[in-house]
Amino acid sequence: MAQQDWGREVSAQEAWARLEVAGPPEWRHALASWWQGVSAKGVLLHEGDLEADSLGIGPKPLVVSGSVRLKGLLQDGHAADHTLLVVLGDLDAENVATFSAMFIAGNVRIRGLLFCDSYGDDVFCVGGGLKARTIVEQHHHIQVNGPLDVDVLVGDKLTATEKPRRRLEPHEALLPGAFTVEDEDEDEGDVTDSTVDRKGLLAKLLAGEPLLAETRLSPVEKAIAAVKEKAARGEKATRLGLAQKKLKAIPEEVFSLTTLESLTLDTNDIAEVSPRIGELRALKNLSLDSLPLTTLPVELCRLPSLKKLSLRYCNHLTRLPDAFGELEALEELHLDAMALEDFPEVLTRLPRLKKLWLWRFFKMTPGRVQALVDGLGRMPKLTHAGFLQGELSALPGGLAPLARLRQFKLGLDRVPEAEVKRLEAALPPGRLHLGY
Secondary structure (H helix, E strand, O other): OOHHHOOEEEOHHHHHHHHOOOOOHHHHHHHHHHHHHHOOOOEEEEOOOEEEOOEEOOOOOEEEOOOEEEOOEEEOOOOOOOOEEEEOOOEEEOEEEEOOEEEEOOOEEEEEEEEEEOOOOOEEEEOOOEEEEEEEEEOOEEEEOOOEEEEEEEOOOEEOOOOOOEEOOHHHHEOOOOEEEEEEEOOOOEEEEEEEOHHHHHHHHHHOOOOEOOOOOOHHHHHHHHHHHHHHOOOOOOEEEOOOOOOOOOOHHHHHOOOOOEEEOOOOOOOOOOHHHHHOOOOOEEEOOOOOOOOOOOOHHHOOOOOEEEEOOOOOOOOOOHHHHHOOOOOEEEEEOOOOOOOOHHHHHOOOOOEEEEEEEOOOOHHHHHHHHHHHHOOOOOOEEEEEEEEOOOOOOOOHHHOOOOEEEEEOOEOOHHHHHHHHHHOOOOOEEEOO
16 A cells, blocks of 8 residues: 555644544553654544555554554554554454554454564554464563453563463474574474574565464474374384473373484473383483483383483482482483582493593582592493583592593583693593593
8 A cells, every 4th residue: 555545644633632532541641652752743644444455654653543454464664763553443464563663442453473573662552452373572562451362472571461372482483484593402403492583584474475383282292293293104203302391291192102212301390200201111312401300210210222311400410319220221321410419329330331421510629529530430331431511620639540441521611731631641542532
């Protein structure tokens, strides 16, 4: 729709006479704080309802005395730093992209995406209720005075009496091209952290391309469903990544995936591993990093195929249970050294453990470090070990237990050079590896 068709130009005073009786008091109060700053040079007033394929707002404020119904995209921020749309009726659109201010006195229905992006100064204010499939909020204030019917929210600046059904990360709610990957699980190939790609998202909106991911299932449900679908097609489905999913327990459906060989549960609120973990008898790789565990169930310690186990950053796991020695297939273990009360003697009973990586050397006393070195010397099958992450002012006096290893990794952030040379001299040539 061309700009001249939006409405006739009127003074700010004439337009305000329409606005001061519209919407609930909270809505009018919020609008008043915006009105004087952007209406001084005149306002476009559209009488009655406005229907169009799409609509761009700016540079002058637009007031619609009726409702706005659009088949496609509503976008503001055209040819001005700050623009303003005021609708005295309802708003119905496929998608909305706002970078400035919009005030809707009635109800808002958005069939797809509401994308709000600013530097924390701008607002999308609704006098009535808001219904949308997905809201992506980027430092933009969203205020809803009526009922809220929103499936997914990405962001947090939403003021309403009700809550959206789900809060998701950008990679969980959007398709590739609309987000930027910040971190991913290299082993599982899953994105674990992301940010909204404003340019990419807006380009998809303008091109009319799909940009919303399937969100009827939660990210956890989708991951489990994908494994089941692969198995149903006769394909090999052996990996499941559930890192950073805000879980408080392992979903019960996981235990039905008896062909799983790799399971990642890192960085969740799981304080206790269910005994049902023992049902995953094909499991070879299990990662429980950054979980608030205090112990491990006996059933985990009897997994017959488990070859690799990671327990990094498990701050409350101060000791390993006696049953841990029953992990007959375990070959590689990542363990949080800072949390341990002492060297776990149960490790000396593991018949196949070849690699032991000890993490987090912060404020470790020389006695504790010496106990770890001596413990490594009591593990008959051990070939590779390492001290990773953190710092040490001095290595233990007795380094002889490390001499029989094929490789010792020293991946600490800070160790005096003289201590590194002393360690190098204590090991056979080529056995010391500096770094991760």
